[in-house]
Amino acid sequence: MTRKNARDFLTDERSRFCNALLTLKQTTEPGHVLNKYDEFVALHWGVVNRVLNGVSIGDGGHRAPGFLPWHREYLNRFEKAVQSVDSTLSIPYWDWSSGDSQDTTDIFTDDFIGPAGDSLNGNRITSGYFIENDWPIHPELDQLGWGLGLRRSNDLLTPQKLTELESIGDRAQDAVNGDNDFATFLSELEGAHNSVHVWVNFHMVAMTSPNDPIFFLHHANIDRLWSKWQETHPGAENFNPDNSGQYGHRIDDGMWPWDGSTNITTSSLGTSTNMPIQSLLPQISDYDVVTPRNVLDDNLTIPQIVKQFLSSRIRVTNQTTNNNLNRYKIIGSVPDKFAAMSGITDQILTTVGFEDRVNRPESDYDFVDVILEISHTRTQINSARGVQLGGDNIEIFVDGNSTGNLVKTQEIPL
């Protein structure tokens, strides 16, 4: 689902989006500690202080290349949570980089993301959907101790502040459009992004900044700007050219907490009782592994959907009767969960081959509608980095829904 400019959200979409956030805030899944919204706040704080075997391994989501893919995955998951409430929604983006102040004044409103802070009430939001009573900040997730009510700078919509935002936007535009290498692009875009956090101020300057729902609209814009850059700088070589750096920021590293490892935890502590943030987080399956490479592809339709159905059946239909799909194979494997940390970044490609074709005799491959049916176990599909399919015109179905066509041989990252 394509993301829309928040400014263009109609009255009805605004209320459905805000109500979906309120629903997440009011919903705690069985066995979970935090409500579905606050779990995202905790996750964002957690990634800042990763620990492996008692040793800090730093921030997995900021100030390094992983900033972009980590937040992309984070946003995608948040969007899925929103869609679990209302399947017609996607995260709108706040186009603070457009140079048009109406992109801001039209959304900091009572009928949408809420107004600026109220200077008479400690810069708390005192109208709209996100007032203290309806949108209490969790005491353990209140990093800077602002208390229950969401706060923002009180002068956001003044001409002076809007001019300031315009120059931050210019910096982001220059990053995307300028003739920059990746490192420059990244530091300029992340720098502009930081300035926007500071521009909103209060809750938005903490590592618990997703407490303010504008966070998600802000990051949807960051992700959009990165996508724009990817149009002119595609592929892995334009993600992190030297591919050096800390674990989690390299192309095939697992991104905590989706790193297949139960050993990396977070040392972040809650603000109220010093409760370990780790204990507030949901269990993440060892099979739930996402690397930067997995989210690089701008055309996310197939990988995203395939990923969502890790344990479901995937049916591949060859629409050209005289082709066969003998070239189907599983290639590669996710690096052993600890191998990457000791410097082994990948394993030799292996062909698993036909044993993954289940219950489908060879003769069926010639029919138009059903050529190949693959039934993977969770382990099988997670040990694969991609499925390579050959054929002229292949349509892929996941759980009965077509997820798009492939032309010629293509690797589908899982």
Ligand SMILES: [Cu+2]
């Ligand atoms: Cu962040």
